[in-house]
Amino acid sequence: MTEEGNRPGLAVIIVGTDPASQVYVRNKCKDCEEIGVYSEEYALPAETSQDELCSLIDRLNDDSKISGILVQLPLPKHLDEKAVINKINPTKDVDAFHPSNVGKIMIGDYDFLPCTPAGVMELIAKSGTQVEGKKCVVVGRSNIVGKPQAMLLLHKNGTVTICHSRTKDLAQECREADILVAAVGKAKLITGDMVKPGATVIDVGMNRDENGKLCGDVDFESVKNVAGAITPVPGGVGPMTRAILMKNTVHAAEIN
Numbered sequence: 001m002t003e004e005g006n007r008p009g010l011a012v013i014i015v016g017t018d019p020a021s022q023v024y025v026r027n028k029c030k031d032c033e034e035i036g037v038y039s040e041e042y043a044l045p046a047e048t049s050q051d052e053l054c055s056l057i058d059r060l061n062d063d064s065k066i067s068g069i070l071v072q073l074p075l076p077k078h079l080d081e082k083a084v085i086n087k088i089n090p091t092k093d094v095d096a097f098h099p100s101n102v103g104k105i106m107i108g109d110y111d112f113l114p115c116t117p118a119g120v121m122e123l124i125a126k127s128g129t130q131v132e133g134k135k136c137v138v139v140g141r142s143n144i145v146g147k148p149q150a151m152l153l154l155h156k157n158g159t160v161t162i163c164h165s166r167t168k169d170l171a172q173e174c175r176e177a178d179i180l181v182a183a184v185g186k187a188k189l190i191t192g193d194m195v196k197p198g199a200t201v202i203d204v205g206m207n208r209d210e211n212g213k214l215c216g217d218v219d220f221e222s223v224k225n226v227a228g229a230i231t232p233v234p235g236g237v238g239p240m241t242r243a244i245l246m247k248n249t250v251h252a253a254e255i256n
């Protein structure tokens with residue numbers, strides 16, 4: 001594509017100095033470099049105004065070197081996240097968070113899939129697990145992970161249950177899952193006794209345990225002996241999410 005004059009380009013915007021977000025942004029730019037994608041990083045101060053952020057997005061929407069725009073979330077509290085996402089041209093929305101892209105995913109006719117749920121589907125496929133006809137349980141219903149995850153499993157003909165903080169008996173729901181996706185943000189919430197023997201378990205969570213060590217929503221030690229397949233944290237969903245972002249950026253260059 002570069003030789004043909006259509007080098008994919010990603011603009012990553014970060015507002016403020018959240019250390020985890022800074023690591024994510026650095027990794028995204030490193031990935032671009034590794035595969036030959038042009039990248040621009042915008043590290044804006046925490047006090048950046050809504051107008052300043054929106055004019056930067058306007059400028060990037062019109063910039064032909066930039067095929068994908070990613071705004072690292074969460075944004076500082078004084079900024080309106082929804083309005084910022086709405087500003088991104090949907091054909092450059094490589095995170096697939098714009099309502100137009102969310103709607104397209106709902107009807108199964110999309111340009112981009114959100115990076116984390118799409119990465120999870122890739123991991124399930126590569127583990128050799130068929131989704132069709134399987135009982136799938138997604139724990140978490142965020143717009144970024146849980147809801148689109150459930151939709152993607154449904155598109156693959158899974159029978160899907162979505163659990164959340166008001167679910168009555170989480171352990172019982174989880175025990176019925178052939179495919180269990182945990183996207184909660186609670187360290188080691190899912191334990192071995194909550195998992196059906198042989199189930200495929202995908203852990204999206206990124207938390208710190210009592211010793212400050214990075215861990216998932218799944219208690220890996222107790223679940224690994226029960227599950228048929230399981231992803232670790234770190235080294236599971238995180239790297240797949242990054243890979244899908246690169247795939248979306250290349251696709252954005254194709255359609256822009």
Ligand code: NDP
Nearest residue numbers: 116140141142145164165183184185204205206237238241
């Ligand atoms: P949110 O906080 O937006 O959503 C969490 C969801 O979990 C909510 O739907 C909430 O329910 C549900 N929940 C909370 N407590 C419980 C409980 N005790 N039982 C059942 N459900 C519960 O988080 P995100 O979806 O943004 O992220 C989830 C996790 O995934 C986080 O750890 C995040 O860091 C990680 N993550 C990892 C990524 C990666 O690349 N690896 C990318 C994105 C996220 P309710 O709606 O009722 O409040």
